[in-house]
Amino acid sequence: MSAAWELVVLGVMQDGGLPHPGCACDRCDAAADGERQREHVACLGLTDGQRAYLFDATPDLGHQLRLLGAGRPDGIFLTHAHIGHVMGLLYLGREALGARGVPVYATAAMQSFVRDNAPWSSLVEQGRVRLFPNESVDLGGVRVSAFQVPHRPEHSDTVGYRIEGPTRTAIYIPDIDGWDAWETDIRDLVAEVDVALLDATFLSPDEFPHRDPSEIPHPFAIDTMERLADVADRVWLTHLNHTNELLDDPAPATERGFRVAREGERIAL
Template identity: 30%
Template sequence: MRITLLGTGDATGTPVIGCNCPTCQDGYRGGRSQRTRSAILVESDRGAVLIDTGPDLRTQMLKNNIGRIDGVIWTHGHYDHFAGFAEFHRVQYNVDVYGLVETLDYIFEYLKFMHPKRHNIPLYKPFNLIGLEFTLFEVVHPPAKKPVGIIIRHAGKKVVITGDCQRNIPQKSMQHIMNPDLLIADAIVPPTVGVKKHMNTDEAMDLARETGAKDVVFTHLSHFFKPHDEAVEDYPLAYDGMVFEL
């Protein structure tokens, strides 16, 4: 199993339009503070799946030499997590897409011209794609309707992706996400910046400790961190193109 974090930024991405803070300046110069919007590529020897399809998907696919995919799983119906799916128009038809009924209902209103193949997936019920096992679990991310995180299992390895979420993950979900080999956690800001809809770095690290994660990396990152090469001295921050082999 190979996981590539194609986009590790929050809804605005970094650099933020019109901002000249040190982190955005590092992004303008092409440093690792340059972050595109949410997308994760999951690969096996049987194919490739995208988890979320943010607005920068075309650039991400070209940069990472991704020719086609075997499915898309959407975590929730926020623009920065699905709008890039339109980049498949006239490239790949009838893509298989997976998610909760509420999520797919919302996204299909925007992307129904694409005629994707819809697969309604219930919470906590494993399903198989490209030889890997995926499970959706409930998280809290207001005002999104029924946001989810994703568990991936293969060959004794377990990866947990929180998706966008607050720290108050439901207890039933907590029972499912314990002891991951890798936790990919939403951590949009350092603790000095107030936030309500997402975890900050302290909360994400607390989640890593509670779950007993062997390894953790933070994603969905804002420009409120120091430039990446400085910030990673304090936090396990992801960057666009970061790869994990499990």
């Protein structure tokens, strides 16, 4: 008999991580110099103590498997083709894990991206991964379903995931262009679930004194919190950019009843 299913936060950063490449801001310098802990790219694990699944394959996949207590993933659910979400798939290849037949769940467009482009295509050709649709996957006790979200579609479409456990349901949306760009009302969606891990890349336009906020393709967390004030206790903010002050001071979120996700935290399903 296996233990109960739970989600594990395996990283909370935007694709560039902390320290962010090329950045010499105080926070990145502190992480680089060891004065502050480094942070890993946004990723969610799902495990029952025996099987271990990943939501996204980040550049920190090795660390994240270790944190999940898994030697190899039993499956990987991909959200989209930006580097922080797919680059880690390459670690399944001969140079690292040398995996065999790891199920990778993705949309048709995302499957084409992997199948048709080197170096990802060699993972398919060598049988290291097997591609499956992600609309609805029954893992035996947990059902995982993908839903489309609007997000810069350079190489693929983008999805969020709904993860339905025996007693609780969570959604995971690490990247979205904006809540108003979506036909789904995020308030309705969060009202239906127990936990919502949501894109909080930027806290506010103050992070871009020289840019037009309307050109930033993410919802600002201050707007997200206003919108979801009635369901604040269900929301975990994640996918934080290195410029986001919530990394060092969660008060602007916690004072409103929201939570800033931290690596290692677990959510019972």
